[in-house]
Amino acid sequence: MTDADRTSTTHGDATPALPPVASFADLELPAALLRTLGEQEVREPFPIQAATLPNALAGRDVLGRGRTGSGKTLAFGLALLARTAGRRAEPKQPLALILVPTRELAQQVTEALAPYAEALRLRLATVVGGMSIGRQAAQLREGAEVVVATPGRLHDLIDRKACRLARVRITVLDEADQMCDMGFLPQVTEALDQVPADGQRMLFSATLDQDVDGLVRRYLHDPVVHEVDPSAGAVTTMDHHVLVVHGPDRYAVITEIAARDGRVLLFLDTKHSVDQLTKHLRASGVDAAALHSGKSQPQRTRTLAQFKASKITVLVATNVAARGLHVDDLDLVVNVDPPTDPKDYLHRAGRTARAGESGRVVTLVLSGQRREVxxxxxxxxxxxxxxxxxxxxxxxxxxTGARKPSGVPLDGGPAAPKAKNHNAPFRGIGTSKDASRGTGGTGGKSRKSGEARKLAEARRAARVRREG
Incomplete structure (x- = not known):
């Protein structure tokens, strides 16, 4: 079954979908958009664009299900811009709304649509947390036909009476499942309750769990449904590897992977661990930068731009980079900390092997983590x-393409300490660090002496507690 074949009429849809098109020229797009597509070297529509654009341009509600990287930004964006062209927004009253879960995705959507909006003389406003709310309110006061927003910041602007949604005719929910996972469902429903009920809605989501399905049933009317790449793990150009490492050798392994020839995205669980690893990599001569929610929005925007332009080769990030991040030709993603949720794994993995390219996903595990992973x-x-x-x-x-780092610190200061256990054999917990003691029958004596030392230390500690 092809992607186009999966365009269907579920969720109570009684109206047949319009057939997919072979080229953008077959669509009723304004000449300015067709010209800009050529200037941007966008030659042929992706399957989701070919299938949904005819219906979106006709004003139909659309439900798109698929991982990021399938071309959905232009699938909803071209239709939204074409149907808004020629209209002018009044102060504080946008005509179209695109809701996204993260600042990074908001920035990415804005950048992707900016040349097409400019060609149609439509004004775009991006409203996200981490930036001046006063400036964003001023931009809305001046008038913006299209607003790209995160739910929390949009909620704040509505509360301040800096934004009203009564004139919004087209609403897009991008990465709806992540917005629900992040706890934004109340803000999303608040926004949808304020836009006119007879407006067009387009919802895109990697999964259709209970919350997302509730949004579909409540707010979408007679939607055209299209599925593309339902699972990142199903991408045939993506290889998955689990690398079992010895604990003390872990940092050395990570450093050598990061020193590879080419870009790599490293995922860790916490902001602190991201900062620590980034500092270590830079002290080892690896051009790395950190990305997490503790960074200011200008820092995050600058770091992403540098990574996309290959000015830095290693992006060390928390799950803030697991969705909506599109980087061309990124062929390696590494889970330094294994994810604990299957959806998180798939979204992290989805940063590579995008738009038909090949990619590899590597997960580092200790022996004790193998069963859970x-x-x-x-x-x-x-x-x-x-x-x-x-x-x-x-x-x-x-x-992974791992190689030895230069060892020359990038920010001055001392070089990173030499990694321990370089090429040392794997050992069980509690055995001696001196490999020579594991041969010639002396291992038993070593273990006994170690146990005696531990017992003596425990007795000394108990005595200190009694005397203290």
Missing amino acids: SRLMGEAGIEATVTKVRSGEAQLSRI
């Missing part, structure tokens, strides 16, 4: 190749 992979529908690796080994280089 195996369960998660199964729930995500992923079959991964499991390999035990050590720093400096050919296996690690073959899978």
Whole structure:
């Protein structure tokens, strides 16, 4: 079944969908948009664009289901701009609204649509947290036909009476499942309750769980449904690997992967660990930068721009980069900290192998994490190749392109300490760090002496507590 074949009429849809088109020229788009598509070297529509644009241009509600990277921004954006062209917004009253879950995605959508909006002389306003709300209110006061917003900041502007949605005729929910996962459902429904009920709605989501399905049933009328790439794990150009590493060798492995020839996106769980690893990598001579919610919006925007332009080669990030981030030719994503949720894995993985390109997803695990990660992979529908690796080994280089870093600090100051256990064999917990003691029958004596030391230390600690 092709992508176009999956265009359907579910959720109570009684109206047949219009057939997909073969080219943008087959669509009733303004000449200015067709000209700009050529200038942007956008030659042929992606499947989701070919299938949904005829219906969106006709004013139909659209439900698009698929991972990011499928071309959905232009799928909803071209129709929204074409149907808004020629109209002028009054102060504080936009004509079209695009809701997205993160600042990064808002910026990306704005950048993608800006040349087309300019060609039609439509004004775009981006309203997100982390930026001056006063400036954003002033931009809305001057008038903007299209607003790209995160739910929280839009809610704040509505509360300040700086934005009114009574004249919005087209509403788009992009990455609806993530907005629900992040707790934005009340703000999303608040916005949808304020736009006219007879307006056009387009909703795009990677999954249709209970909350998203509730939005579809409540707010979409007779929608055209289109599915494309339902799972990041199903992309045939994406390889999945689980690399089993020894604990003390972990930083050395990560550093060598980061020093590869080419860009890499590293995912960790916390802001602190992102900052710590970034500092270590830069001290090792690796051009890395950090991205997380603790950074200001200008910092985040600048870091993403540098990564996309290859001015930095390593982006160390929390899950803030797991959705909506589009980087051309990014062929490696590494889960330094394994995700705990199958959806998180799929969204992290979706940063590579985009738009038909190939990519590789690597997850680093300690021996004790293998069972849990195996369960998660199964729930995500992923079959991964499991390999035990050590720093400096050919296996690690073959899978990730890892190589030895220069060791020259990028920000001055001392070089990073030399990684421990470089090429040392894997050992069980509690065994001696001196490999030579594990041979010649002395291992038992080593273990006994270690146990005796621990017992003596425990007795000393107890005595100190009693005397203190």
